[in-house]
Amino acid sequence: MIIGVIGAMIEEIEPLVKDLNLKRKLQKANMEFNEGSLWGNEVVVVKSGIGKVNAAVCTQILIDEFKVDAVINVGVAGGVGNNVYPGDVVIGESLVQHDMDSTAFGERRGQIPRLDTFDFKCDENLVLKAKRACEKMNNSKHFVGRIVTGDQFIADTDKIKWLNEEFDALACEMEGGSVAQVCYLNNIPFVVIRSASDNANNGAHMDYEKFKPIAVNNSVNILKNMLEVM
Numbered sequence: 048m049i050i051g052v053i054g055a056m057i058e059e060i061e062p063l064v065k066d067l068n069l070k071r072k073l074q075k076a077n078m079e080f081n082e083g084s085l086w087g088n089e090v091v092v093v094k095s096g097i098g099k100v101n102a103a104v105c106t107q108i109l110i111d112e113f114k115v116d117a118v119i120n121v122g123v124a125g126g127v128g129n130n131v132y133p134g135d136v137v138i139g140e141s142l143v144q145h146d147m148d149s150t151a152f153g154e155r156r157g158q159i160p161r162l163d164t165f166d167f168k169c170d171e172n173l174v175l176k177a178k179r180a181c182e183k184m185n186n187s188k189h190f191v192g193r194i195v196t197g198d199q200f201i202a203d204t205d206k207i208k209w210l211n212e213e214f215d216a217l218a219c220e221m222e223g224g225s226v227a228q229v230c231y232l233n234n235i236p237f238v239v240i241r242s243a244s245d246n247a248n249n250g251a252h253m254d255y256e257k258f259k260p261i262a263v264n265n266s267v268n269i270l271k272n273m274l275e276v277m
Contacts (some may be wrong), residue, residue: 048089048117049090049091049113049114049116050088050089050091050115050117050118050119050274050277051091051106051110051117051118052085052090052091052093052118052119052121053093053095053102053105053106053109053120053121054093054094054095054120054121054122054266055094055095055096055097055101055102055122055222056094056097056122058259058262058263059094059122059123059263060094062266063266063270064081064092066085066086067081067083067084067085067090067092068084069081069082069083070084075108075112076104076105078093078094078101078105078108080092080093080112080113081093082113085274086271086274086275087274087275088274088277091109091115093105095222097221098198098221099144099196099198099221099222099224101222102221102222102226103226103228103229105226106225106230107229110229110233116235116236117170117235117236118230118235118238119173119237119238120223120226120237120240121240121241121266122220122222122223122240122241122266123241123242123243123244123258123262124219124220124223124241124243125218125219125220125243125244126217126243126244127195127207127210127211127217127219128192128216128217129211130190131218131243133243133244133258133261134187134242134262134265135187135189135190135242135243136181136187136242136243137189137190137191137194137217137218137240137241138174138177138178138189138191138238138239138240139169139193139238139239139240139241140169140174140192140193141166141167141168141169141193141194142166142167142169142223142224142226142227142239143165143166143167143193143195143224144157144159144196144224145157145195145196145210145213145214145216145219145224146196146197146198146199147159156213157195157213164231167224167227167228167230167231169227169237169239170236170237170238172236173236173237173238173273174191174238176238176273176277177238177269177273178191179272179276180271180272180273181269183268183272184265184272186261186264187242187265190217192217193214193217194216194217194218194223194239194241195210195214195216195218195220196219196220196221196222196224196225196227197219197221197224198221200221207219218241218243220241223241226239227239240266242258242261242262242265242266244258244262
């Protein structure tokens with residue numbers, strides 16, 4: 048089994064690459080794919096870059112070039128759910144692209160026209176493994192629910208509240224929804240896991256430099272716990 052691990056930023060994957068027993072590197076689409084073994088599993092670790100297009104290209108390369116059997120996308124998100132605070136973990140149950148708007152044609156906001164699903168559901172087995180991994184960690188709470196994605200950095204409180212009300216979202220970010228769509232189209236199991244950096248909905252905020260090591264620690268520990276049982 049080969050697992051693709053995607054982070055948008057170098058901070059999110061650097062500790063993983065350091066622990067990786069590297070077999071080869073591949074440069075493609077301005078991305079560096081690191082293939083090897085990590086905690087007993089064959090993996091490909093890659094920094095996709097920020098945004099939906101980068102994430103989609105990255106995911107399709109993992110599927111085509113490396114024949115991955117599953118994809119795990121880790122990183123940072125803004126909290127949307129009222130009870131989500133900085134450092135908490137949100138495990139995606141489903142993903143929706145909130146910036147997809149074809150309501151002029153009678154579609155629900157977030158629905159991709161002519162696609163047979165509204166939301167992209169994460170693999171139940173991977174979600175369960177992520178939950179169990181989080182339960183082994185004592186330094187943060189975790190939630191399971193919807194994560195919404197868009198090519199927008201959202202800092203407006205009203206927009207955050209709207210995302211919660213419109214989509215019942217727990218977190219928002221800029222890559223997971225397109226990772227999910229590509230995996231869905233290719234019938235590849237996936238899960239999206241995010242550490243919340245702030246939440247304009249409840250006024251919670253943490254300085255990024257203080258938050259960064261928490262997010263990295265969350266990602267590393269969750270992945271390590273997941274991979275050890277896969």
